[in-house]
C-alpha cells in the first residue's frame with residue numbers, strides 16, 4: 593500500500609498546476625481514501641509568529657480544533673518535541689484533545705523545513721492501535737516531499 597502511494601505522491605507534487613493548498617488537499621484525500629485505518633488526515637502549520645498551530649488542508653469530519661496552542665494535545669506536544677508521536681490508545685493520554693468520540697488512535701509526524709519544525713501531519717484512526725513503523729516512515733516521506741514543495745515556493 594505505501595509502496596504504491598509513494599510514487600503517486602511524487603507524481604502529484606511534480607505537477608506544476610495547482611496551488612500548494614490544492615496539493616496538500618489531494619494528499620489528504622488520497623491518504624484517507626487509500627489507507628483503510630486513516631479516518632481523518634490533516635496538516636497543521638505554525639500560525640505566523642504565534643506559539644500555536646493552525647489547521648491547513650484536511651480530509652474527514654470538520655474539527656473545532658482549528659487553532660491548537662503549543663504544548664496542548666498530541667499536536668501541540670509534537671510542535672515542541674520535534675518527535676513523532678504514536679498514540680495506540682487515545683483514552684490512555686492525559687494531554688489529548690478529542691475531535692470525535694469515534695477516534696481510537698492517533699499519529700502525528702512533524703514537518704521540517706531546513707531543520708525547523710514548521711508543522712505536522714496528523715492522522716486519526718477509528719481502529720485501535722493500527723500504526724506501525726511503516727506508517728512513521730511513510731509519513732516522514734510525505735512530509736519530506738511537502739517540505740520540498742514549500743521551499744520551492
Ligand code: SME
Pocket residue numbers: 632634655657660664665666667668687688689690691698714716
Ligand atoms: N487529537 C489532536 C487534536 C487534533 S484532531 O485530532 C483533528 C490532539 O490531541 O492534538
